[in-house]
Amino acid sequence: MTTWKRSVGLIGLIGVAGCDKSSSPSTSGSATPNVSVTWPSDATATASGNDAGTGDAGPSDAAAASTITARLALRRGTTVEIHAIEAKQLVKTASTTLPGGEDGRLLAWPRSGSLIVGRGVGTMKGLKARPVLGTISEGGKYTTLNQPGTGDIVGVITTSTGEVWLERCQKWGEDNPEEEGCIKRGFVRIVPTTGTGRKRPTQGTPPAVITTAPAVKLVVRKLAEDQFVLDCTAGGKTTTLFEDAQLYEPPTWRWLSADPPISFVRSVPAGSGEGGEVADPASYDLLRQCRLQEGTSVRLGPDGLWAESVAGSGIGIDATKYDVWRGDQKLATLEADELIFEAGWHPTSQQ
Numbered sequence: 001m002t003t004w005k006r007s008v009g010l011i012g013l014i015g016v017a018g019c020d021k022s023s024s025p026s027t028s029g030s031a032t033p034n035v036s037v038t039w040p041s042d043a044t045a046t047a048s049g050n051d052a053g054t055g056d057a058g059p060s061d062a063a064a065a066s067t068i069t070a071r072l073a074l075r076r077g078t079t080v081e082i083h084a085i086e087a088k089q090l091v092k093t094a095s096t097t098l099p100g101g102e103d104g105r106l107l108a109w110p111r112s113g114s115l116i117v118g119r120g121v122g123t124m125k126g127l128k129a130r131p132v133l134g135t136i137s138e139g140g141k142y143t144t145l146n147q148p149g150t151g152d153i154v155g156v157i158t159t160s161t162g163e164v165w166l167e168r169c170q171k172w173g174e175d176n177p178e179e180e181g182c183i184k185r186g187f188v189r190i191v192p193t194t195g196t197g198r199k200r201p202t203q204g205t206p207p208a209v210i211t212t213a214p215a216v217k218l219v220v221r222k223l224a225e226d227q228f229v230l231d232c233t234a235g236g237k238t239t240t241l242f243e244d245a246q247l248y249e250p251p252t253w254r255w256l257s258a259d260p261p262i263s264f265v266r267s268v269p270a271g272s273g274e275g276g277e278v279a280d281p282a283s284y285d286l287l288r289q290c291r292l293q294e295g296t297s298v299r300l301g302p303d304g305l306w307a308e309s310v311a312g313s314g315i316g317i318d319a320t321k322y323d324v325w326r327g328d329q330k331l332a333t334l335e336a337d338e339l340i341f342e343a344g345w346h347p348t349s350q351q
Contacts, residue, residue, distance in 0.1 A: 070302055073115050074336035075106050080136060085305065090332045094140030100132060110162040111343035113191060121153040126172055149188035160204030164191035167200065205345050208254045209304035210327060213261035216289055220250045232290035239290040246270040256306050257328035263287045264298055301341030
C-alpha cells in the first residue's frame with residue numbers, strides 16, 4: 001500500500017499508534033508491552049506503541065466491571081445510532097441522520113464528550129481541502145463543529161484527557177505524491193478548545209482488563225537481527241507464528257478473552273514503514289488460541305469491551321456486521337458500516 005493511501009486510510013481513526021524499535025522482546029506469556037506505554041493514575045491508558053495492557057486485574061475483573069454502563073455508536077449509511085451497553089445487553093438511546101450524503105464517517109468519541117463525525121475527509125486536496133466536521137450529542141442532536149487549520153485530515157487523535165486533535169496534511173509530495181506521501185503536517189486541537197501543535201499528541205488507549213489466559217502461553221523469539229517470531233503454546237503443542245513475515249520489531253499483544261483465549265496481536269513486517277512518515281505502520285490480527293485470524297477489523301472499548309468484524313463482512317469502513325464482546329461474553333451482533341466505542345480505540349492500519 002502506498003504511503004498516501006495509508007495516510008488517507010486514517011479517516012475513521014480513533015487512535016494513532018507509534019513504534020519503538022529499541023524495545024526488548026518479551027520472554028513470558030504475559031501481555032507486557034514491548035513498546036513505550038504509560039498508564040496514568042485515572043486508569044485511562046496513554047500509549048506511544050498502543051498495544052498490550054498491563055495491570056493487576058485478572059479475568060474475574062471483567063465480570064465485576066460488567067455492571068458499568070458504556071456506550072457505542074454505529075453507522076449504517078447516513079444513519080447513526082447510539083447504544084448504551086448495560087450488563088448483558090445493548091439499548092439504543094438515540095438515532096440521527098448525517099447531513100451531506102454517504103461519505104459521513106465516525107471520527108472520534110472522547111470520554112465524557114460528544115461523538116465527532118465528519119465528511120469530505122481523507123481526500124488528497126492539500127490546502128484546498130474543506131472537510132466538514134460535526135458533533136452528535138447524547139440525545140442525537142447534530143451540530144456543526146468549527147475547525148481551525150487547513151489541509152486534508154489524515155488522522156484523528158484522542159488523548160487520555162479527552163482532547164481531540166486533527167492531523168492535517170498541508171502539503172503532499174510534488175513529484176510523486178503516492179511515493180513521497182505527506183511532506184508537511186500540522187496538528188490542530190478541536191476539543192475541548194482549539195489550538196495547534198507541532199508534534200503528534202499521544203493517543204489514549206483503554207487499559208486491558210484481562211492480563212493473561214492460563215490455557216495459552218505466548219513467547220517472543222528472536223531469530224536474527226531485526227527478525228522476530230511468536231511462539232504460541234496450547235495443550236502441549238507449540239505453533240510458531242510470523243515465520244515468513246520478517247518482523248523487525250518484537251510482536252506485542254493484549255488479551256481480550258481468557259476462555260476462550262483470544263488476544264489482539266500487533267506486528268510490524270519489514271518494509272511497512274517505508275515511503276515517508278506514517279502514524280502506525282503495524283498490522284493487527286486476532287489470535288484465537290494459537291490460530292492467527294488475519295484481516296479482522298477490531299475495536300477496543302473501556303471496561304473490557306471489544307468488537308470484531310464478522311468473517312466475510314468486510315474490513316474497517318463498511319464492515320456491515322460487528323460482534324460486540326465484554327471479555328469472553330458476546331453481547332450482540334450489530335449491522336453496521338462503522339462502529340466506535342466511547343473512550344475507545346482501533347488501529348489505523350484497519351481503516
